[in-house]
Amino acid sequence: MDELRAIPDFGLSWLDAKGPDTDIVLSTRVRLARNLQGYPYVSRATHGEREIVFRTVSRAVDRSSLRPEAVYLRMTELSERARKVLLERRLISSEIAGLQAGPDGGVAVAVSPVDPVSILINEEDHLRLQCLVGGLRVMEAWKLADRLDDELGRVLHLAYHHEFGYLTSCPTNVGTGMRASALLHLPGLVLTKEISRALQGIAQVGLTFRGLYGEGSDVVGNFFQISNQTTLGQSEEDLVDHLSRIVATVIDKERQARRVLMRDAGPVTEDKIWRAYGLLRYARSLEYEELMNLLSGVRLGVSLQLLPSPSVDSLNRIMIHSQAAHLDEAAGRVLAPADRRAHRAEYVRKVLAGADPPTSEAGC
Secondary structure: OHHHHHOOOOOOHHHOOOOOOOOOEEEEEEEEEEOEOOOOOHHHOOHHHHHHHHHHHHHHHHOOOOOOOOEEEEHHHOOHHHHHHHHHOOOOOHHHOOOOOOOOOOOEEEEOOOOOEEEEEOOOOOEEEEEEEEOOOHHHHHHHHHHHHHHHHOOOOEOEEOOOEEOOOOHHHOEOOEEEEEEEEOHHHHHOOOHHHHHHHHHHOOEEEEEOOEOOOOOOOOEEEEEEOOOOOOOHHHHHHHHHHHHHHHHHHHHHHHHHHHHHHHHHHHHHHHHHHHHHHHOOOOOHHHHHHHHHHHHHHHHOOOOOOOOHHHHHHHHHHOOHHHHHHHHOOOOOHHHHHHHHHHHHHHHHHHOOOOOOOOOO
16 A cells, blocks of 8 residues: 555546536546557456556656656555555546456556546556546646657557557447546536436437446436547547537536526525535534535535535545545555444544634524
8 A cells, every 4th residue: 555655645636626617517537548559458368468568558658748757556566445545536447446356467557646647557458548637628638638648659559440540449439549528516407307308418419427436337416427429430629529518518507507496496405505514514424425415515505605615625525535445545444334434424524624614694
């Protein structure tokens, strides 16, 4: 675990709410899937072939702008708890988190404490570049990932077909190899029961939605991840522009829904927000799903300026650091479920106590 303690905030630069629409858009991510020419895909590669891929990619990374700050975290050298921390930070997938057994050699992530771009080596593809930034910044995330992709492409022989584009292990990624997504908080659409219509509209224009942790994950805390489905037949710029425009439309619909809530159910909405804040401020035991639902209310209250604090940054950090593996890491041991719930509540209380406590007009 020394690697994680050396850079405790690695992969978390996106938590700072500096981008546009950060009260609704938690983060934007662009991921590029690439493979090396002349090597079998990861699922068919031997242990030795994966090691060769790791060394080849790492040498290229060492010559890129991601270094010298980047650190290589090899999955076989990390504990299960450390891998779970990486999963909770959205840096690796559940497939290689090693929740059942440690993965084979050659699987690693190159990550920097200051750069929003990370590289996953030998997961589903030989390398996956990921850029994760705060707010709605799809084009910026794409340009950052594209810059590193160009740097690596000058050194590596990437598998590319003149007709189909970049070749990937999964046919749905062939072409640009790009997945772009935005993680949105949509309580207004949920509470006004307009979310189904909004999601149907998203599907009709070639986008898809998932839960907080992507494919296969449930929707918690009213967070929805919207991403492109098409990777073939369009340029990266076209895909980025399309996602940006559709997400901007969803943001407008969410703001309209929030105005409707305050117009038609203002007292009820305000009561829900203050109740959520009160529970988080004083609870002694919290399940993570319960926490996320309460955070949704507080986040809505901050956005509507019904709560002057905490900041969006603080709410983002609570989301990440109150997850199971992060709590275990902070405690230095695997916590029992009851202890973990207590540690979670204590952490939330400390964060909220550090902010200027909001006061209602009626006083207390």
